[in-house]
Amino acid sequence: MPNATVAGITVDRNDEGFFTDPNQWTEAMAPELARSEGIDELTDDHWRVLKFMRSEYAQKGTGPTVRVLGKTSGVSIKELYQLFPKGPAKTAAKIAGIPKPRGCI
Template sequence: MSTAELQAKLNVALDPEGFLVDPEDWTPEIAEVLAQEEGIQLTERHWQVIRFVRDYYREHGEPPTLRAITKRSGVPTKELYQLFPKGPAKKVARIAGLGKPKGCI
């Protein structure tokens, strides 16, 4: 599905890379659709990470780094890569309705 089609289906604004423009638009239903889009079936372990990432964003105003997720969410790095294959920090941020994490400089 293209970003435009996805946008129409979800009825929220997405940026060109498919991230939610406004994290406040996010709902758990949107997460389900975005996850499917990535080929991921959300389980309770996925939700544990998504909830952590949303809470972190509310507190810090930006999505957490991979290390912050694995150090504090209770999900170890190896498992995180299994839950969200290929770039977990970016995938979790997208499914959780946050902006793209800024790569460190």
């Protein structure tokens, strides 16, 4: 399993760049993770989504899909794409340090 160093700390990530252990994540890592996803600055709106992703993961064991995010986070799907143009659910999961949203089979 590939290791990576984020904000000076070694973390475990899978081949696609998702954290395998969300406990290794700290808020201080988010700006660097965001930059590698092409997001230069994390705004309050970004943080709202990231915190929502973390709390959903803690409760349900998987991050929400974009459709569930749009229904429950208080941010519309259109706005979510403005915040995370490469795909909100996956990008936000990577920056928030949680595994890839399970989505569906």
